[in-house]
Amino acid sequence: MITLAELKKLRLIHLCIAITFFTSGLTVNFAQLLLHIFLKPFNKVLFRKLMYYLCYSFYCQLVFVADWYAGCKMRVYMDAEDEKKYAGKEHVLLLMNHKYEIDWLAGWMICDKLGVLGNCKAYAKKAIRYVPCMGWAWWLAEFVFLNRDFDKDKEIIAKQLKVVYSYPDPTWLLLNAEGTRFTPAKHEASVKFAQERGMTPLKHHLIPRSKGFTASIPTVRGICPVIYDINLAFKSDEKVPPTMLSLLNGKGVEPYMLMRRIPIEQVPEGDKEAAEWLQQLFVEKDRIIDSFYETGSFFKNSGIKEVPYKIYEPRLSSLLNFAGWATYSLSCIFYYLITSLLAGNWFGLITALCILGFFYWLMGAAINSTRISKASNYGAKAKASTN
Incomplete structure (x- = not known):
């Protein structure tokens, strides 16, 4: 008899997840478009509250895959008083390291646990908004899309941040200050850049691109009270690689997040x-991650005050949401x-079989796009014009 672990590795199961995800995605995209046309011009507050639930319903399907299907357990280290008084109750600008294939999903997992998943947004390159389902969802949910042309982007940032933080409920906006995902080639270029300019080279991060950050701060003041510095790590001896393919095969991973x-x-x-403050923050972040890799603790060698960790239980809402979409999509x-x-x-x-085949191909393409080996070359070149 086939075991549950073996069942999760079957392509048929992966196809069912893909059908559910992309069918629901297109449905959500259509509902988002209707809100833009018929509600947003008349009632922006109600528009943004309804947009929260549409985005949550779409995003949390991937949280379901991590939490329920693969059984991931994430340890979140945060000051207990801050967690009790503020977490999930205020607008936030997030600064997070960008090294792993599923670091974005780890971010969604904590957003789900704190009740802000439907209002989590990010700075993203403009081309992403044309990607079916996810890109369209982000576009219609008013993400901050950039051209990677600073003269144009600084105007977009100033305008769009006012939109993002005008949402009536707590909104988290992610800025990947490194600009791109960490790879050996990009790290080599980053170290060379730092050495040429007398900066502290980083072992586990790329030198942050400060222009996007400094362009954001003047607008953020007064409308967003805090920055959350997120440090994500997986143990170097982790038997299961932290990838989407691992999760789809039902293999859980253990993220550690400070x-x-x-x-x-x-x-x-x-x-x-x-800009100097941001550089020093990343020097500190580098010590934190280095301490984790060396000792298994964020705190031992970093000089950072130790705080307790918490393992949040999976939310029933993500399970019920996926079950509902799966029943609707697969039955149809x-x-x-x-x-x-x-x-x-x-x-x-x-025709139906071709559509199913397209969904399966789209899932493969989406997984492939998250792989570090498929990351863009942006950042491997000289960084002089971007800091």
Whole structure:
């Protein structure tokens, strides 16, 4: 008899997840579009509250895969008082290391646990908004899309941050200050850049690109009270690689996350001073991650005050949400396939099978795009014009 672990590795199961995810994604995209056309011009507050639930319903399917399907257990280290008083109750600008294939999903996992998943947003490159389902969802949910042309982007940032933080409920906005995911080639270029300019080279991060940060801070002041510094790590001897493919095969991973709440007032005025503050923050982040790799603790060798960790239980809402979408999506697909077969509707049958094949290919393409080996070359070149 096939075991549950073996069942999760079957392509048929992966196809069912893909059908559910992309069918629901297209449905959510259509509902988002209707909100933009018929509600946003008349009631932006209600528009953004409803947008929260649409985004949550879509995003938390991947949280379900991590939490329930793969059984991931994430340890979150955060000051107990900050967690009790503030977590999930205020607007936040997130600064997070960008080294792993699923670091974004680890971020979604904690957003889900703190009740802000539907309002989590990010700075993203403009091309992503044209990607079916996820890109469209982000576009319609008012993410901050950038051209990687600073003269244009600084105007977009100033305008869009006011939109993002006008949401009535707590909103978390992610800024990957490194600009791109960590790879050996990009790290080599980053170290060379730092050495040429008398900066402290980083072992586990890329030198942060300060222009996006310094362009954001003047607008953020007064509308977003804090920065959350997120340090994510997986143990170097982790038997299961932290990838989407591992999760789809039902293999759980154990992320470790240190979250620090930094009041925005601690960031100094002035672009130069703010840029220097960001550089020093990343030097500190590097010590934190280095300590984790060396000792298994964020605190032993970093000089950072030790705080307790908490393992949040999976939320029932993500399980019920996925079950609902799966029932809707799969029942519609299989009903059409069966009725087409019985009626001899070969055109309809072949069309449906082609759509299923496209969904499976789309899932493979999405997984492939998260792989570090497929990361862009952005950041492997000279960084002089971007800091």
